[in-house]
Amino acid sequence: MKANSASRLPHHLPATAQVVALAGGVGGARLADGLAQVLPPENLTIIVNTGDDFEHLGLYICPDLDTVCYTLAGLANPATGWGRADETWQALESLGALGGPTWFRLGDRDLGLHLERTRRLRMGQNLSQVTRHFCRALGIAPTVLPMTDDATPTWVYTIEGELPFQEYFVRRQCQPQVTGFRFEGAERARPSPGVLEALNKADLVVICPSNPWVSIDPILAIPGVRPAVQARRAVAVSPIICGETVKGPAGKMFLELGITPSALAVAKHYADLLAGFVLDREDENLVEQIHALQVQTLATDILMKTPQDRARLAKEVIEFGLRLSCTS
């Protein structure tokens, strides 16, 4: 069901507009899917956080890339947002019965993908090549790029000490109080092939409603990415509604870092990068303060419950973003 591009884009917008989305986990994947629904595939590039990637059970696991790819391929578990629909858990159960670690939930179908990615990486392919191959195999038409092919693991500073991201996020369920973050090796990492090229020719850069601290900041930490985003003046979509994160620990992190969690806090976090900010209607009271940051706003319904919500929000974000760049 591929609509022609004329019926996808608002008539008054250029059908050739190039859109780049920066995305992390579930929220990012959902808006990326909305963008994929309304844009011709050749007009959309999704740059995905790989700071969450880790090796576990000898497998190379890329949680955000997989969430984005499963979502775009229509394979994601609709209940959790991560992992696969119709998943089974035989391997993990068998491993657990032998005393193996089961804190990181790996379903059987998901395992098949991790085994194949690990095999290809060991053969000498880089993550970009593997991701391109997986997208082709899964029928994903837009370009999905890992932010880098280099390892830049996210560490979470907590009052209990520094934790690898998945230890903090999954094993410790985000319990330890956060004091900061570190993207190991990011300063020496190279953006993966196509990342800077896509940003430099983008008519619109969309910062998806992902966690600013651990999904988007790792992408911006890759040399060259932040200035390229800044040069395009991006549009961000808030991952926070009425002071609460839609999903994940972003709100808790803001709070623990001494910042009241809100759409305003997110807009401030990105302020130097933004031409526009999309927040929920429920947060319209914050609009004035965001305008004071020299950032335009669009208040709309940003909660994506259905695939239709994703497409509708994506369309509004594109219209808003391209209008801003036309008038700026």
Next chain:
Amino acid sequence: MKANSASRLPHHLPATAQVVALAGGVGGARLADGLAQVLPPENLTIIVNTGDDFEHLGLYICPDLDTVCYTLAGLANPATGWGRADETWQALESLGALGGPTWFRLGDRDLGLHLERTRRLRMGQNLSQVTRHFCRALGIAPTVLPMTDDATPTWVYTIEGELPFQEYFVRRQCQPQVTGFRFEGAERARPSPGVLEALNKADLVVICPSNPWVSIDPILAIPGVRPAVQARRAVAVSPIICGETVKGPAGKMFLELGITPSALAVAKHYADLLAGFVLDREDENLVEQIHALQVQTLATDILMKTPQDRARLAKEVIEFGLRLSCTS
């Protein structure tokens, strides 16, 4: 359901008889299970071929150890003899959809075990330690020992060149004509802890109905094992009935090596090690020729179709073997 040892062993045999079985794949696992049914666990040690072991998809896979352990734990697939009962194949299907190799069939539950074994080996445990742990976790009471903790991969010489064992056995379905075998590194390998000790105190060594060329010979190639078996004068059970292998390529291998496949050929193969040889009633015509090798015979029904068959055959083998050692 642990029978007391008095009811398990024939009354006229010493309840303290120590039995050591050498085993490879399905046939070996079935007789090992029969022995486990009729012997107190402390009286049975099973030494298993690890020449088939290989790394695949980054996993360390031990086909014969797993077949023996799954069989002893009652988890084996009764139809195939290898792999697990009630197995699912989601991971392999997912891997295959991404272009990964599916020629080696790995079920989901089986994968869980390979992941955990690989994890433990990477942590620095040796194969004996991992096997001991798995046996405890799976409720396997007899002692199961890998023949060695060192890598001694079996290579198959064929008219198409030398092939790693699993390439020959699974990927090429035993098609290429065999000209010989090589157990790489066997001459420098050390028997795993307990192997020589068990053989040296054995009242009876049983060579299970496994493939002589690629299941039993690799065990005998580990330094110290062949002389220890020879010193005990073993009893072997034929893997061939009426010139046909019950399962696997043993018959085809004999033929390609210029030897008519038969129970006699198997008895000759092991002759210097044997006090006795157990063959099928259908092969009673071969008894005279086997006696000419200075090897005693027991002709009985050696086809193990049911768990009851395994126990009955095991009992007959023990009675026969212990009687031989009493009278020798």
